[in-house]
Structure formats: structure tokens, C-alpha cells
Amino acid sequence: MRRIAPELLDTENEVPDEKGLPELPNLDKWDHIVMRLAPFPSGPLHIGNARMVILNDYYVKRYNGELILVYDDTIGSDIKVVEPEAYDLIKEGLDYLGVNVHKTVYKSDRLEIFYKYAVDLIKRQKAYVCDCDAEIWRNEYKIQKKACPCRSLSVEENLARWEKMLDGTYPERGAAVRLKTGMDDPDPAMRDHVILRISESEHPRVGSKYRVWPLLEFSWGIDDHELGISHIIRGKDLVKEGKIEQHIWDIYGWKHPELIYYGRLRFQDASLSKSKSRQEVKDGIYTGWDDPRTWSLQSLAKRGIHPDALRKAMLDLGLSIVDISISMKPVYSENRKIRDAESPRLFLVFSPVWLNINGLPDDITKAKAPVHPDFPDRGVREIPLERENGSLTLGIPKKDFESMGDGTLFRMKDLANFILHKNEPYSAEFHSKDVDVIREKGGRILHWVPHKTNVEIEVSMVDGSLLTGLAEPSARSLKVDDFVQFERVGFGRVYSIDEKIKVAFAHK
RNA sequence: GCCCCGGUAGUGUAGUCCGGUCCAGCAUGAGGGACUCUCGAUCCCUCGACCCGGGUUCAAAUCCCGGCCGGGGCACCA
Numbered sequence: 001m002r003r004i005a006p007e008l009l010d011t012e013n014e015v016p017d018e019k020g021l022p023e024l025p026n027l028d029k030w031d032h033i034v035m036r037l038a039p040f041p042s043g044p045l046h047i048g049n050a051r052m053v054i055l056n057d058y059y060v061k062r063y064n065g066e067l068i069l070v071y072d073d074t075i076g077s078d079i080k081v082v083e084p085e086a087y088d089l090i091k092e093g094l095d096y097l098g099v100n101v102h103k104t105v106y107k108s109d110r111l112e113i114f115y116k117y118a119v120d121l122i123k124r125q126k127a128y129v130c131d132c133d134a135e136i137w138r139n140e141y142k143i144q145k146k147a148c149p150c151r152s153l154s155v156e157e158n159l160a161r162w163e164k165m166l167d168g169t170y171p172e173r174g175a176a177v178r179l180k181t182g183m184d185d186p187d188p189a190m191r192d193h194v195i196l197r198i199s200e201s202e203h204p205r206v207g208s209k210y211r212v213w214p215l216l217e218f219s220w221g222i223d224d225h226e227l228g229i230s231h232i233i234r235g236k237d238l239v240k241e242g243k244i245e246q247h248i249w250d251i252y253g254w255k256h257p258e259l260i261y262y263g264r265l266r267f268q269d270a271s272l273s274k275s276k277s278r279q280e281v282k283d284g285i286y287t288g289w290d291d292p293r294t295w296s297l298q299s300l301a302k303r304g305i306h307p308d309a310l311r312k313a314m315l316d317l318g319l320s321i322v323d324i325s326i327s328m329k330p331v332y333s334e335n336r337k338i339r340d341a342e343s344p345r346l347f348l349v350f351s352p353v354w355l356n357i358n359g360l361p362d363d364i365t366k367a368k369a370p371v372h373p374d375f376p377d378r379g380v381r382e383i384p385l386e387r388e389n390g391s392l393t394l395g396i397p398k399k400d401f402e403s404m405g406d407g408t409l410f411r412m413k414d415l416a417n418f419i420l421h422k423n424e425p426y427s428a429e430f431h432s433k434d435v436d437v438i439r440e441k442g443g444r445i446l447h448w449v450p451h452k453t454n455v456e457i458e459v460s461m462v463d464g465s466l467l468t469g470l471a472e473p474s475a476r477s478l479k480v481d482d483f484v485q486f487e488r489v490g491f492g493r494v495y496s497i498d499e500k501i502k503v504a505f506a507h508k
Numbered sequence: 509g510c511c512c513c514g515g516u517a518g519u520g521u522a523g524u525c526c527g528g529u530c531c532a533g534c535a536u537g538a539g540g541g542a543c544u545c546u547c548g549a550u551c552c553c554u555c556g557a558c559c560c561g562g563g564u565u566c567a568a569a570u571c572c573c574g575g576c577c578g579g580g581g582c583a584c585c586a
Contacts, residue, residue, distance in 0.1 A: 020521085020522080020534095038586090039586095040585085040586045042586085072586065074585090074586080075585095076585060076586070077583085077584090077585045077586085078585090079585070080585045080586055130584095134583080134584060138582090138583090142582080143509085143510090143582090172584085173584060174584095175584090176584045177584095178584095185511090186510070186511060187510075187511040187512070187581080187582075188509090188510055188511065188582040189510090189511065189512085189581050189582035190511080190581095190582085191582085193583095194583080194584045195584095196584085197584035198584075199584080213584095215583090215584075215585080215586090216585075216586055236513075236514095236579090236580070237580070237581085237586085238586085239512070239513080239580080239581075240511095240512085240580090240581055240582080241586090261513090263513095263514085263579080263580095264579075264580085268519080313520095313536095316520070316521065316534095316535065316536090317520065317521075318520085318521055318522085320514090320520095320521080321513065321514070322513090322514055322515075322578095322579080323514085323578080323579050323580085324519085324520065324521095325519075325520090326519065326520060327519060327520085327536080327537085329519085329536065329537070330519085330520075330535075330536050330537095333535085333536060333537095334536095336548070337549090340548060340549055341549080343548085345546080345548085347546095369545085370545090372549095373544065373545085373546080373548085373549080374544090374548095374549060374550080411545070413545055413546070414545060415545095435545045436545095438545080439545085445545055445546070447546065485546085485548060486546090487546040487547085487548075488546045488547050488548085489546085489547085490547090490548085491548080508547070508548080
């Protein structure tokens, strides 16, 4: 073999790994790869969060590691509120994406751990309880790089204050624990950050059991170690938090998990706002958390966006820390690649213009169109041409009707060629049967729908609007979850069939 | 004001760490064509980029300096 055709061996050797993404750093430092997904449960995962999820899941699978789902459900703030239903919605999104979670952890179950470390840090004089007013602290101390009086308090006094935080002596905002990262740090963002504070808000899972809650940088400084996380892939909005985490790891001499940041994702053709979505869902303006305008994973699933299409598109973005502005088009392109072959074709006409058909030979009683043009063996759809009171009426899209002049030759696909007559009542005069005529003379080929036997279909568009279209009779055999292509219109998924067939539009 | 990060075709990405094989690869997009009874799919062609200026070097997208531009942080949010 090597002697006869060595070039074959060579190409074989060069093909192997098409891994688009780089290796994770410092793999040799870790016995096994442990990563985590840390969503804040304020709503379902949307397409913007998909990057975080897919990246982590990808690497865990690549290295046969472990993936921990950590609901980052600390108390949040007035604007960032834990939404009870979000826990399940998030899980649902992960299932859709095919993410395999090995363990699930709730931050809100771990307060005692954080308390233990808080006390320890106070005892080590690495943290202190500060009762300064936040604004005063910022202006008088942080900006001036000066230590506030609380910073030099004794361990005993700090511990006493800590107890007062826990027992309710201090009101909300009355005191907070600060980590001594250094008041002289050149970066103002790094000066003695608050790591625990008081909140009396009710928590959906643990109620009012706790009134002192950790901040993200502290809870993760502890938990990334406690949970044995080896690699952290997160948005670059968290780099400051990463630095504070490292500070904590150094206090305890813990091994540093590898930190990898990716840039912010903006969508050119979608505006993402979880808080706006929540409002609109609550107000009933959106149909629910699967409304296309939420861009939730649920909404993509409803539209028949295959998870692999999303996954591919997200992985193609790589791991760059640069902020990027992307389009949904690559996702749609991938989805088409995956689903085109399976999608049966149908005619669907929005706002039809009805034409009286004249001169069609009587022996033409039905049209036959392929279920899928690339797979003739899947058979044909039959569209019966039933006369009403002796005359036949067919509908064509208004858009096409309006853009064609009187006397235009056109073809109704899989039926015949006609001359358009635009004087009322609108009609079409049979011209010829053969498609080659159109090919020779030019003229557009339209989809169309019969007046008598059509099927009403409600299509929910990406912008939230609902359009009613009329489809050919074979639409009656559609089932929920079918992904179809309406010729010249676009792809969509049947999501419900009751009195109406309902389709969520996916893309062109 | 102070800190940090980054700038490759319209968009996204590979290459940048360890300078040459990069007159820069890929995807998507756009334009054109072939084929197809869809505005889908498939096939072919074309368009189009290393932020700027210096420096180092035989050689720089890759290293150094300066500038410009962009993003982010400076919350008792995540």
C-alpha cells in the first residue's frame, strides 16, 4: 500500500482532528476536567446564554469531564430577582440543547459554607465588617485610597458586628463584609469589595431563613474550589470577579482554576432583554416564555431550530474575548442544512387573490407536486381542482399578483401556465401545460391554493405577529412537530393542532 | 478621573504564544452562472480583510514602541 499509493496514507494522516476550538489551558494540572454552568434563575435560558452553555458542555464532552449545574440563586437585587419558575425553564432549555448535567447544586443551599468562610476570613483579618454608608465609603475612602475606620477594627469587634448582621441588629445596608483586597490598588474596582451583605428579601427556595447573602465573587471564590472546578468559561463581564476570586484562592493557597473569558454577544437581528420579556410574558403581551420575541431556547425549539444548528453556530464563534455582533443567519443556514432533507413541501398562500380559471382542459382534475423535489421516491401531493358551479377558482399570493401586469404569462407550479387578466373579476386564461414553455418564454412560477379545499393555517412570525394563510389540502395530514417548507415562503414547525393548524415560522 | 481588555473581508472565525510554508484559510453574506416546475437544496465562479505610524529583522498579521478606535470595570447585581 505504502509503495503503490503513498499519497493515500498521507491524506489519511492529515485529516484527523477538525477541532475548531483550542485546547483548554493547563490540562496537565488537573486529574479530570470539571466545569460548571451557573445561570441566575431569572427566566429561561435565551440564545445569548446558549454560548456559555454550549461552550462548557462542548469542553466537558471533549475531555470526558464533569459538568455541574449550579443555580446561582443568591438573593439578587431589586432589578435582578429570582423567578421560581426559572429553575425548570432553565433545565428544559438544557435538555433541548442536549446538555448532559452530571450534578445539580443550588447556591441557596450553601449559605452555611459561605458563613463559615466569612468568619474564617474575619479571623484571619482578611475581611472586616464595614458599617459605613456606601456612598460615603465610595467618595471618602475608595476614591481617595484611604482605609475607613472599620478596616482596622479588632477581630473581636468584627466578629461581634458579624453576629449583628446575622441577628438582625443591623438593618439592610447597615453593614457589609468587605474583603481586604487593598485600598491602594491602582484599579478602583479592586478596592476592598463587599463580599456579603444583608438582604431581607424573601427567597423562593429558602424563604427568609437567611438575611446575609454572599456576592457572586465571594460565593464563587469559595465554590469553585469547594466544587473542584478545573476550568471556568464565562463572559468577560466577570473578569473583575475573577480577580477577586484569585485573591481568595491565594489567601487559602488553593490551586487556581483556569479562567477563560469570552466576549459579549450582540445579535443584529434580535434584541434580548430578559427583564423586558418577563414583563411582557406577565402582562400577556407575549404568548408565554416560548414567544419568539423572548429568544428563549423554548422559543427556538418551538420554531424547530435544531439544537445542533445552534450548537454549530455558537461553536463557530470560538472563544475570543472580543465583543461580537452576530446575525441569526448562520443559525438558520445550519438549520436548513440539517432539516431541508426531511421537510415536506407545501403550498401556503398569505392573502390570496382569487382568480377565475378559464380554459383549463377538463381532463386536468388535479395537480401533482412532489413531496420533496430531491427525493422523488417520497411520492407526490395531490391538489384536487374542484369546480364550484362549473367554474374553478385558485388563489395566488397578493404580492405576486400586484407585481405582475395585465397579460403576464405565469405558471402555477406543478399545474399549468396562464395569462393573467387584471380586469375584474380577476381571471387567468389557460395558456399551456408544459413547464418548458415558461422556461423558454420566461415568467415566474408561483405557488397557489385552491379555493374550495384549502386548509387554514395560522403562522406565528418571528416578530410575534400572527398571519393566517391558506394551504393546499395535503396540509390536513400534518402532525405536531412536523417541520415543513412552504414553497417560496419559508420553513416552520407545526407546534399545535386544534381547530387550526398552528405553525411557528423558523426562517426563509 | 482611575484600571483592564481588544482591533484579520459586510458578519463571524483560523493564523498571532514558538516571525518565513499567509500576495492570508474557512463559514456566512452579497453578486453572477448552472441545475431544479420554490425565493429551498445542490454545483461552479466572483467580490472582499491583517486599524494607523514608526522600529527590530534577510523576512512581521505575527515581536517592540507610539497613536487611533472600540469594549468593559470602578454596585451592599449576576
